Amino acid sequence: MNQKQMDLVRESLKKETAAAEEQLRHEVMDTKGEFVEDMASNLASLFAFTLAMVVAVYCGFTYQEYAKATQREFFSLPEQCGGDEQQRNSTMYQYSLAALEGLGEIIYPDTINTLPPTDDASNWIVGGDQVVWVAEKGGWYLAVDSDMSGITGAMLREWFNSANCSDMYRWWHPLDHVYGVWIDPLEAPAPASCDLVARHGYTHRVKEYVNGKLDKLDILFQDPCVDKDCEQLKGQGVELILSAQVTTHQTAVGRVLVGNFTHVLRVDDSGSTLHSRFTFGAEIRCVDHPDSWACYLFESAAPIIKKLMLGEAKARGIFRHCKQEMTVLGKVIRELNSPAV
Numbered sequence: 108m109n110q111k112q113m114d115l116v117r118e119s120l121k122k123e124t125a126a127a128e129e130q131l132r133h134e135v136m137d138t139k140g141e142f143v144e145d146m147a148s149n150l151a152s153l154f155a156f157t158l159a160m161v162v163a164v165y166c167g168f169t170y171q172e173y174a175k176a177t178q179r180e181f182f183s184l185p186e187q188c189g190g191d192e193q194q195r196n197s198t199m200y201q202y203s204l205a206a207l208e209g210l211g212e213i214i215y216p217d218t219i220n221t222l223p224p225t226d227d228a229s230n231w232i233v234g235g236d237q238v239v240w241v242a243e244k245g246g247w248y249l250a251v252d253s254d255m256s257g258i259t260g261a262m263l264r265e266w267f268n269s270a271n272c273s274d275m276y277r278w279w280h281p282l283d284h285v286y287g288v289w290i291d292p293l294e295a296p297a298p299a300s301c302d303l304v305a306r307h308g309y310t311h312r313v314k315e316y317v318n319g320k321l322d323k324l325d326i327l328f329q330d331p332c333v334d335k336d337c338e339q340l341k342g343q344g345v346e347l348i349l350s351a352q353v354t355t356h357q358t359a360v361g362r363v364l365v366g367n368f369t370h371v372l373r374v375d376d377s378g379s380t381l382h383s384r385f386t387f388g389a390e391i392r393c394v395d396h397p398d399s400w401a402c403y404l405f406e407s408a409a410p411i412i413k414k415l416m417l418g419e420a421k422a423r424g425i426f427r428h429c430k431q432e433m434t435v436l437g438k439v440i441r442e443l444n445s446p447a448v
Contacts, residue, residue, distance in 0.1 A: 196274045199439065204281040206438040213427045218419060228335040231371045232343060232382045236430075238422055245413060246366075246389025247422045251429045255437035256378035260346025262440050263372055263381075264305050267349065276313065278439050280432040285314040285321070299330045301337040303348045311351075318424035325362055327352045331369055344375040353387065354394050360405050361395030365417065370433075381433050385425060388417040 216236045237250040255263075270276060276287030289309055296308025311326040331337075331350035340348075350369040354362040366387025373380050391409045393402035 199278050199442070200274075200281055202442055203278045203435055203439050206435045207281055207431060210431060210434060213430050215423055215426060218422075228332065228337050228340055229343065231348075231369055231384055232340070232345065232373050232380075236426075238419075238426055240419070240422075241386075241389065244389035245410075247385070247387055247417070247419075249383075249385040249387075249422060249426050249429075251383040251385070251426055251433070253381045253383065253430055253433035253437070254378065255372065255381045255433065255440075257441045258372065258379045258437050259374060260303070260372055262444060263347050266436070266440055267306050279436050280315070280428070281435075283316040283428055283432070285316070287311060287313040287315075299332065301330075301332040301348070303337055303340065303345060304330050304332055305347055305349055307350075312356075315428075317428050318420060323356055325354045325356050327354065340371070344373045345371055346374050347372040360393050360399070360401050362393075363405075364390065364392050364394055366390075379437070381437070383429050383433060385429070387422075387425070388413050391417075 216238055218238045218240055220240055220242060234250050236252055237248070239248040239250075241248055270279070270287075271289045273284075273286045273288070277284045279287075289311055292308040292310075299307050306328040307330040309328050311328070313322075313324050313326065315322055315324070328349065328351040331348065337345075337348060348369065348371050350367070352364060352367045354364050356362045366385060366389075368383060368385045371382045371384075373382060391412060392406055393399070396402050
């Protein structure tokens with residue numbers, strides 16, 4: 108190769124190197140741009156969330172003010188179980204603790220992205236255990252089936268009608284449950300649209316741990332059969348339906364709706380199964396002051412709230428908690444209904 112050819116090769120290599128450097132520079136700039144855009148979006152959501160909290164507190168929508176306005180103290184409600192039941196409480200607590208320890212490891216299903224049909228009431232009792240990320244709604248759907256062999260609808264209804272103290276609430280899940288009382292409706296609720304429905308119109312105020320984090324919730328029970336044909340379920344062995352909206356409380360903007368659930372007890376030749384179906388995270392909104400500026404700003408931060416508080420870890424935590432508490436509850440109710448107790 109002569110000198111002229113070598114010079115041409117060098118010139119060609121310089122041009123190729125310069126072109127590669129230019130392409131790399133553009134790729135780096137594009138990556139930086141995307142990073143900056145994501146960072147800006149997250150910072151904007153965080154700023155909106157922080158501003159919402161500041162405005163909410165400034166405007167007086169605090170837990171204390173809300174409690175005063177409704178003349179209710181959140182965690183000083185009378186607990187009705189009463190009586191000289193110290194020995195019974197100790198015995199049942201130890202029984203439920205042993206039942207929980209005997210469950211062993213909870214097996215999680217793989218997370219999928221296909222939402223099962225939910226419009227028809229019969230879909231509450233099909234499908235088996237599922238953890239579903241519903242991308243188009245930005246939320247989660249959980250299906251949890253728990254063994255309740257030996258439990259009838261009447262027995263489960265009696266439990267929910269009578270378990271109005273924290274001692275009994277702790278029997279239900281001796282490690283995660285802390286406090287639980289029932290709040291009567293301010294007005295007598297209309298008759299349920301189906302006699303399978305229990306506790307509609309009542310509120311269960313609870314403290315419980317999920318994933319080691321203490322949640323403080325108002326669980327507002329409702330009638331899910333208003334727009335569904337629940338009578339058909341009687342022919343499929345269903346004996347009880349419990350459904351509720353779940354709200355957090357003690358937030359700066361009062362209660363915040365985060366999801367809902369439906370529990371359906373079916374009894375057939377194979378035994379009793381509680382079919383639990385949850386949806387949460389798709390909608391986050393204020394319950395007590397929906398038209399306030401504080402709530403408007405709070406809800407504008409919904410995307411970052413979902414990322415921080417309602418991710419897959421929360422979904423799997425709820426799945427584990429439900430599978431444990433409902434299986435243990437079945438054992439506790441059987442024990443309470445045994446002749447020896």
